[in-house]
Amino acid sequence: MPTSRLEGHILTPRGFVRGELAVREGRIEAVLGEPRTEYAVRSEGLPIVLPGFIDLHVHGGGGADTMEGGAAVERIAQLHVQHGTTSLLATTMTAPHAELVSAISAMGAVCRQRGSGAARVLGVHLEGPYINPGKLGAQPDFVRSGSLAELQQLHALAPIRLITLAPELPGNLALIEPLIAAGFRVQLGHSLASYEDGVAALDRGATGFTHLFNAMSGLHHRTPGLVGAALAHARYAEIIPDLLHVHPGAIRAALRAIPCLYCVTDSTAAAGMPDGQYKLGSLTVTKCLGGVRLEDGTLAGSTLTMDQALRNLVGLGLEIEEASRRTATHAADFLGLHDRGRLERGAWADLVVLDSALQLQRVFVEGEEIELAHAG
Template sequence: MPISRLEGHILTPRGFVRGTLSVDDGRISALQGEPRNEYAVRHEGLPIVLPGFIDLHVHGGGGSDTMEGGDAVERIARLHARHGTTSLLATTMTAPHDDLVTALTAMGSICEKRRPGTARVLGVHLEGPYINAGKLGAQPDFVRPGSVEELHQLHALAPIRLITLAPEIPGNLDFIAPLLAAGFRVQLGHSAGSYEDGVAALERGASGFTHLFNAMTGLHHRAPGMVGAALAHARYAEIIPDLLHVHPGAIRAALRAIPCLYCVTDSTAAAGMPDGNYKLGSLTVTKCLGGVRLEDGTLAGSTLTMDQALRNLVGLGLEIEEASRRTATHAADFLGLHDRGRLERGAWADMVVLDANLQLQRVIVEGEEIELAHAE
């Protein structure tokens, strides 16, 4: 159902206002109000209106996995919209070429046209196969050197917006420049590389880090590793704030060091589902006690949704405005999207409406009101 008007405490790029917002043809046509501080927003009892969440690392949800093909990504985008994600990147697993072809062939149509009741699928995050076999995490071992030919074949099937690679793999540093020239963005991850490898990749044009701290060389004061390169030099990096993948203290350190640190879920098919076994690409994973793991106990993605990510950040001490930037605006900016991740005239009407406890009350995607998860 399309909406035409919202009232409440609305977060604009200049801060909160108590006012109204109008929508026309899926975009914000007018916004006005009087400034309000965070205390007033939390205590005056009006709805809190924030930019819709943007998740650049989504493997699954609602029992479906991006690598399944068919209408799996549509089901995933529906589940995450019900938790406030208004746009996302469907994220692949490291897999044989033919499996990636199957997955991206199915993704192409939903990237081209958003289905009613779903989040906008902005494109694909290719997480591998150009990674380090020694830092697979929960990725299957189908790694291989970077291939421009393979990338162009896949990109013709569905728009690839972001590529994760390990810079220390021979040839991958030289691979970055042609990727940038072709319009792709490059993140560093699943890497056993050194601090120097990370810095060299940033100098070549890599611009982010995939699930910071996880599946990369850690920080040591005499060998700072890939984490050290991120903390010392990165403007952007993604982090999974489920409080299981990364200790709250490490999240706080990253928040102080990386200006545009943004949140992702790295969610799997188990998101929004009961405990049990689920697919993650070609692997079977188990959801139990809030986490998702391989048989050997390795963390294998998450069950996180972005509404809970926002609440976790506020629980760590962030104000709502900063938490919103890290669940929406910075991710949009990282992809160069200036009409998403912010509420202002001309932007897409992607919004979440929350109560004082930051529980979702409404979700609007491109002007369409979405049925919420608790209404199922």
């Protein structure tokens, strides 16, 4: 297979270089160039080459919902790659056991074989059913305490890479250590946990927080809640930077407190679609006024895409390099993926090419250039 080459300002783990990136057989063969400052990157007008975006919380897109199974997940991966997401986790909704089995079994083939023109589906993020019925957010009320046997059954159908649970539910705190020992990653969310509950869960091996600030006990100076545990102790946490789920001031506070805070979209079937009604698991949600809501007005996921997440972070004052870490590298590191989320020799050639306005121009997944419907 011949070597292909890209030129421009290329973000390496050591900063930007002005030079050339070579790709061979789906992986990066070499990155060569001279160091460049952020000012030069913004002002010289060359293409900007960043790691492809990694989204660990995706419910849908392009009119399709993950709970519909394999063909829907393929459509979702095709929609999000059009916005620079090169790998993602298909995220489930809280549902009865039989529905989870049906949805996840249909995801297995999509996880094993990436479709042409689609993002890589790395596996499943099981968001519920092990959550608190008092903090459902937009989740249906099919909650129950965690079960290692159930998780192992689901994992045999498709790789469960990440589990969201509420540590205060009976049995859940004690379950964290066996889950970690079995190879699962656990994060905390949809929870009324106290600060002490959150710290205890971290001590037992939980490592993240699901859509920080949303659907969790908030910060008060005498009752710090799960948000307080995250701000005081977390290395990793998700956040939805659509500027609707979380106030910019709260995003800035989290950026200062959590070293590896990373972005997710929590996107629904409404992403990339016109206003109207869409499915979110067993629920019906409405897209209007830039958001997705239940009938009572509760936010129900988002329409955010990762290219817009990057632009929003830069709009908040982050340099492009830091915004890229928070839309790619930190998520890869959280999952233990050291050959994604970075542009260096041997890594998968997952990358995005942007213009000086940070509008998407080209996308590559494992060396395959994706045909974009509307560049920029």
